[in-house]
Amino acid sequence: xxxxxxxxxxxxxxxxxxxxxxxxxxxxxxxxxxxxxxxxxxxxxxxxxxxxxxxxxxxxxxxxxxxxxxxxxxxxxxxxxxxxxxxxxxxxxxxxxxxxxxxxxxxxxxxxxxxxxxxxxxxxxxxxxxxxxxxxxxxxxxxxxxxxxxxxxxxxxxxxxxxxxxxxxxxxxxxxxxxxxxxxxxxxxxxxxxxxxxxxxxxxxxxxxxxxxxxxxxxxxxxxxxxxxxxxxxxxxxxxxxxxxxxxxxxxxxxxxxxxxxxxxxxxxxxxxxxxxxxxxxxxxxxxxxxxxxxxxxxxxxxxxxxxxxxxxxxxxxxxxxxxxxxxxxxxxxxxxxxxxxxxxxxxxxxxxxxxxxxxxxxxxxxxxxxxxxxxxxxxxxxxxxxxxxxxxxxxxxxxxxxxxxxxxxxxxxxxxxxxxxxxxxxxxxxxxxxxxxxxxxxxxxxxxxxxxxxxxxxxxxxxxxxxxxxxxxxxxxxxxxxxxxxxxxxxxxxxxxxxxxxxxxxxxxxxxxxxxxxxxxxxxxxxxxxxxxxxxxxxxxxxxxxxxxxxxxxxxxxxxxxxxxxxxxxxxxxxxxxxxxxxxxxxxxxxxxx
Amino acid sequence: xxxxxxxxxxxxxxxxxxxxxxxxxxxxxxxxxxxxxxxxxxxxxxxxxxxxxxxxxxxxxxxxxxxxxxxxxxxxxxxxxxxxxxxxxxxxxxxxxxxxxxxxxxxxxxxxxxxxxxxxxxxxxxxxxxxxxxxxxxxxxxxxxxxxxxxxxxxxxxxxxxxxxxxxxxxxxxxxxxx
Numbered sequence: 001x002x003x004x005x006x007x008x009x010x011x012x013x014x015x016x017x018x019x020x021x022x023x024x025x026x027x028x029x030x031x032x033x034x035x036x037x038x039x040x041x042x043x044x045x046x047x048x049x050x051x052x053x054x055x056x057x058x059x060x061x062x063x064x065x066x067x068x069x070x071x072x073x074x075x076x077x078x079x080x081x082x083x084x085x086x087x088x089x090x091x092x093x094x095x096x097x098x099x100x101x102x103x104x105x106x107x108x109x110x111x112x113x114x115x116x117x118x119x120x121x122x123x124x125x126x127x128x129x130x131x132x133x134x135x136x137x138x139x140x141x142x143x144x145x146x147x148x149x150x151x152x153x154x155x156x157x158x159x160x161x162x163x164x165x166x167x168x169x170x171x172x173x174x175x176x177x178x179x180x181x182x183x184x185x186x187x188x189x190x191x192x193x194x195x196x197x198x199x200x201x202x203x204x205x206x207x208x209x210x211x212x213x214x215x216x217x218x219x220x221x222x223x224x225x226x227x228x229x230x231x232x233x234x235x236x237x238x239x240x241x242x243x244x245x246x247x248x249x250x251x252x253x254x255x256x257x258x259x260x261x262x263x264x265x266x267x268x269x270x271x272x273x274x275x276x277x278x279x280x281x282x283x284x285x286x287x288x289x290x291x292x293x294x295x296x297x298x299x300x301x302x303x304x305x306x307x308x309x310x311x312x313x314x315x316x317x318x319x320x321x322x323x324x325x326x327x328x329x330x331x332x333x334x335x336x337x338x339x340x341x342x343x344x345x346x347x348x349x350x351x352x353x354x355x356x357x358x359x360x361x362x363x364x365x366x367x368x369x370x371x372x373x374x375x376x377x378x379x380x381x382x383x384x385x386x387x388x389x390x391x392x393x394x395x396x397x398x399x400x401x402x403x404x405x406x407x408x409x410x411x412x413x414x415x416x417x418x419x420x421x422x423x424x425x426x427x428x429x430x431x432x433x434x435x436x437x438x439x440x441x442x443x444x445x446x447x448x449x450x451x452x453x454x455x456x457x458x459x460x461x462x463x464x465x466x467x468x469x470x471x472x473x474x475x476x477x478x479x480x481x482x483x484x485x486x487x488x489x490x491x492x493x494x495x496x497x498x499x500x501x502x503x504x505x506x507x508x509x510x511x512x513x514x515x516x517x518x519x520x521x522x523x524x525x526x527x528x529x530x531x532x533x534x535x536x537x538x539x540x541x542x543x544x545x546x547x548x549x550x551x552x553x554x555x556x557x558x559x560x561x562x563x564x565x566x567x568x569x570x571x572x573x574x575x576x577x578x579x580x581x582x583x584x585x586x587x588x589x590x591x592x593x594x595x
Numbered sequence: 596x597x598x599x600x601x602x603x604x605x606x607x608x609x610x611x612x613x614x615x616x617x618x619x620x621x622x623x624x625x626x627x628x629x630x631x632x633x634x635x636x637x638x639x640x641x642x643x644x645x646x647x648x649x650x651x652x653x654x655x656x657x658x659x660x661x662x663x664x665x666x667x668x669x670x671x672x673x674x675x676x677x678x679x680x681x682x683x684x685x686x687x688x689x690x691x692x693x694x695x696x697x698x699x700x701x702x703x704x705x706x707x708x709x710x711x712x713x714x715x716x717x718x719x720x721x722x723x724x725x726x727x728x729x730x731x732x733x734x735x736x737x738x739x740x741x742x743x744x745x746x747x748x749x750x751x752x753x754x755x756x757x758x759x760x761x762x763x764x765x766x767x768x769x770x771x772x773x774x
């Protein structure tokens with residue numbers, strides 16, 4: 001055990017490990033020092049200065065996030081002097097920040113606003129020049145308004161340290177400092193993989209998802225449109241948080257009711273197409289295994305990971321399953337199978353998906369995603385956007401009665417909800433692959449080895465005489481490491497599940513903001529959301545995708561067989577290398593020379 | 596607008612190759628993150644500025660994210676993202692030079708060159724900028740043309756200095772052709 005030191009914070013003695021910071025010691029005592037640039041999983045920065053404290057014997061007020069504790073230290077975190085200093089620091093930040101809170105997309109969920117409120121700031125004494133930048137709306141997923149940015153650098157750090165993308169950097173210095181992609185390219189053309197983790201950690205409205213609610217409202221009002229909607233697994237255990245419920249509370253059927261009240265004509269479940277994904281992907285895996293196809297096979301559900309692979313690891317593109325993600329599969333089926341069945345002209349269908357994810361917005365507009373002749377999915381709403389629409393419509397979400405999904409694309413097995421948690425796709429695939437390969441019933445459906453929140457998890461699972469080596473990865477920074485070690489021959493697998501966001505979809509860039517005493521990326525919250533999904537799984541009578549009766553029916557009536565001709569056309573896709581990346585088109589040739 | 600010509604594609608490839616060699620030589624002394632600063636210096640010297648191609652080339656060569664390189668390139672004054680003019684004129688606007696008539700020097704240069712501060716003349720020969728104290732206040736007002744410092748400046752000296760630079764550039768170009 002490391003050495004302990006005792007210090008006094010606000011008159012009370014506390015003993016902590018010697019490498020702790022003052023902020024960590026105070027947090028442990030239930031004293032929260034305001035902070036904007038600090039995040040427990042990101043490298044320390046010390047840029048916002050709001051966490052300054054008074055330490056006896058020190059001339060200046062040190063930032064508590066960077067100052068290590070010392071034996072006998074006397075600290076005041078909320079003395080009158082400190083409050084005055086903090087107010088002035090905040091005034092300096094606000095002086096270079098627009099005062100348009102009422103019309104800001106982050107209003108009500110803004111850390112800056114909350115700190116201004118809690119410090120009781122009532123006037124801004126300074127009036128200096130404000131920076132002028134235009135809004136970057138080039139991306140299909142993320143909108144950045146540099147004028148609202150307070151340069152805390154959390155987006156820069158989360159992008160580099162958690163996701164391993166490093167799309168963003170600070171450019172220039174002093175008053176001109178700005179957060180931009182390399183060469184100040186528009187975000188939409190940059191390396192950005194649209195995961196939205198930067199949105200989740202942004203303390204202001206500088207980073208937001210691209211809002212699709214207006215477009216969806218417009219289509220809901222249009223009598224010539226049949227508006228269909230699907231809900232992803234991870235949405236149902238998180239949307240409640242937007243209405244003051246505990247994380248992990250299953251609000252599937254309240255959400256269905258709310259969607260009907262909003263005017264959606266038909267409500268389907270992405271979990272149906274998750275089961276379908278398992279059928280296709282499971283069979284694809286078995287085929288690769290038996291016919292010496294490219295292994296390890298890597299999952300394809302997470303669109304952030306797909307773009308990441310296209311940019312950084314194009315040599316692994318053939319390893320990725322050709323299956324579309326459940327969102328796109330559902331989209332393709334709505335405009336073919338369902339349209340045919342219900343006798344609706346697919347051109348009149350407006351297909352919406354509710355996703356925990358911002359990268360899904362990018363996935364939906366990928367040019368290849370229109371196998372039926374129509375766009376698979378017309379609009380993607382994040383969990384946050386749906387919550388906003390429910391609030392706009394004045395719906396009392398918590399007291400809604402429950403409603404069922406519509407048929408025939410609404411039924412799912414227990415293997416589907418767990419798609420939303422890291423390890424879930426692997427577990428779901430194993431449940432089906434085991435039974436298809438061995439022809440025997442699985443002794444226990446719970447593969448506890450692949451559950452959890454660690455960045456890289458491995459297991460060896462015996463399936464019909466083969467020792468199946470698998471890995472489950474979440475958070476893309478871990479993927480660089482894993483793939484490099486596979487290249488070097490240090491690791492060998494048959495099957496890998498990769499999820500872009502830490503925790504999987506439950507930690508997606510479109511989920512309700514974690515605020516107050518809970519930091520974004522909080523493991524306890526993710527744990528609760530994941531438990532919610534595993535509970536839904538446990539409560540289902542059918543827990544394997546291939547036993548879902550509606551899945552069996554769609555193969556009988558429409559798709560014929562997994563990996564069949566129709567499946568291939570509608571449910572599978574292809575990927576392309578995007579290297580060299582970070583380079584404008586016109587300079588690519590010059591650089592290609594050196595590859 | 597500036598008419599400074601950018602290197603042609605083939606020319607660019609050649610110069611990137613050369614840069615690669617220089618970075619390799621340098622790598623014996625510095626490596627990893629430490630090599631980045633050196634590589635950017637080499638590129639700035641080789642090209643006279645940091646073209647995107649060079650930044651991207653360095654990014655790949657040293658496995659440093661391009662965004663990181665762009666951040667460094669824009670942070671330090673030494674690096675330039677646009678081709679710098681052949682003769683970079685810096686007029687001191689430190690206190691002593693300002694009081695001593697630095698503004699008149701700047702005004703005359705603007706008029707002679709037809710450019711504003713931070714700009715370059717259309718022929719790409721002269722760039723005009725302002726500098727803070729150069730540490731020779733006793734000789735104020737001063738201005739610098741590249742590394743050469745001109746002291747006790749009066750506006751009347753300016754046409755002569757510019758003429759000298761033009762002549763030097765012409766001679767250099769002629770010598771270049773003979774080679």
